[in-house]
Amino acid sequence: MNIDGLIQQSGAWRTPDSEQKIVISSRIRLARNLRDYAFPGWGGAEECDRIWRDLSPRLCDDVPSLKPALCIGMDELDELDRQILTERHLISREQAEKGKGSGLILKKDETVSIMVNEEDHLRLQMLVPGLELKDVWKRIDALDSEIEQIVPYAFSPRLGYLTSCPTNVGTGMRASVMLHLPGLVLMNEINPIIKGMGKIGLAVRGLWGEGTESSGNMFQISNQMTLGEKEIDLVENIEQIAQEIIEHEKNARTRLMESRERFLRDHVGRAVGILSNAHLLSSNEALDLLSGLRLGVDLGIVKDVGRAVIDDLMVVAQPAHLQKFEGKVLKPKERDWYRAERIRKGLTKRRTTRTRGKKDHE
């Protein structure tokens, strides 16, 4: 399986010249298991392999929501390709470690994907730009029904969907929104908000999911609880909380513009200057500077760069994407060199060809 085509297209989580400012993307994943098989952790390699071989062609061919689909066995990919899929939020770090019997069914536009034999038999994922959780829920619910017509799920009338890890039992759903919150970070107001999230049962994570720090001022808000509430209620709750955080962020940005304008313009200007002229950029520095640049674009301080360009750079500046583009294995120090080059070129190219320049605040 060759996934080289993927890196030529933008990720599912951004549309060309996206209107999105504070919300980057909405994502829902459902954990599902097959009724007649042991969970992947118990079933052993052979059973996993049988499931993958039986199920993957049927998912690819018979599930309308997935078409046109790619069917990618983990054992067909080298380490770099697996890392590419991780960087594109299509598989988890855990699945990237797996081999034969584990795989990914992916709709070509990357909006819909199914991890097969990761922690559960099936992990359905839908990822779209903007704050669209309710719509995503409708669509992934439909996908879920399409799949259930092909294979019976492990379901308990009392508990709901059964999962490998008890924290997912019930709805099996994790809904999340990715928010870009540089205003709250610069105003030193992010920590109380993160603490508040914990108190109301929401988790706050970094750009790359569980256990990662928040690089580039990106924060992923998701539900902790999967049991005892309807999916639509969980989803509406997260959307509502996200709206509140967005208001806080807008407010912080307004206050930055009003009372700390020089500091803000300096922050944005330095981001532009370093991204456009540095020759060595670590992944974290790049993300933080791209965040500063994005803030500048959002506030109309920077007018000649599109948000979509920045979102793309956040992905292509990741280690595996860099190596894939260069066609060779790169040591971390070498990656810093190629990352800076790719970002410089990305910003220059789009600056001269871009025709639209939105200035209005969200």
Next chain:
Amino acid sequence: MNIDGLIQQSGAWRTPDSEQKIVISSRIRLARNLRDYAFPGWGGAEECDRIWRDLSPRLCDDVPSLKPALCIGMDELDELDRQILTERHLISREQAEKGKGSGLILKKDETVSIMVNEEDHLRLQMLVPGLELKDVWKRIDALDSEIEQIVPYAFSPRLGYLTSCPTNVGTGMRASVMLHLPGLVLMNEINPIIKGMGKIGLAVRGLWGEGTESSGNMFQISNQMTLGEKEIDLVENIEQIAQEIIEHEKNARTRLMESRERFLRDHVGRAVGILSNAHLLSSNEALDLLSGLRLGVDLGIVKDVGRAVIDDLMVVAQPAHLQKFEGKVLKPKERDWYRAERIRKGLTKRRTTRTRGKKDHE
């Protein structure tokens, strides 16, 4: 006395589009005292005032090397103007503190100046771009003779010229060269060289003279001893040592290009990026970045900025110059804002209007 005209012209220590790379300027000052008067520290305010009133018109009118001359009493200047003169290396910080009875005789092109009633009755200074100490010695020696025809100096056949501070007795001469040594700093090789200078009787100081740190990788090398050696020998010694340091610096730059090219390009690129885009720049950060930019120009990495532009910015980015240009008193934080603006504009303007672009190494 109005010195507003001065800030419209470049300082004496740089020529337009200077060819100079590592050596910025050569400077000699001679400490002289009048035979028939007490030293300024002893004579008291009245005697100083009498000397200034008697002597300054005669120096302005009768000394050919000073014409056309400005005759500036310290008591005619506000604090800002005195600081301007300090930043232009025309008076010392000590003289800037003085009032009536102390003054400056200045040749309009700023190459020749005489501080009257600073620590000594007369401090003759000549400052030119490049490594020209021997030539400067010839010219200041001639100036010295011209003045001696007007007023008899305090001179001892045994000790030489007498001065307020015993460290200046003898020749009364301090000869110095200002060197820009970013290569040695970046290669971490500057400290042994500074230590070595001390051992052979030379002092190493910063951009603004005694007691200042070396901002912008500028190092001023001067003689410590004034007694027991002929002026020409002292001068030749400093020129020879300066040549050796220049060779070390060239060597360090070559090694940077060869073995740390990526680091070097990043260093220069970041300097360009931040100077062209930041909105808050402290004096020290500005000098360090201008040093990085100058290194980039010297090595042909940056092609669209002239060295003379950078040298000018090093002066106009100083606190008093900034305030003079803006026509108002500025707090340090405000200065950081105006400094960044002036540098951004200075670099943009010259980038588009500059016609020459030298690429050759020194």
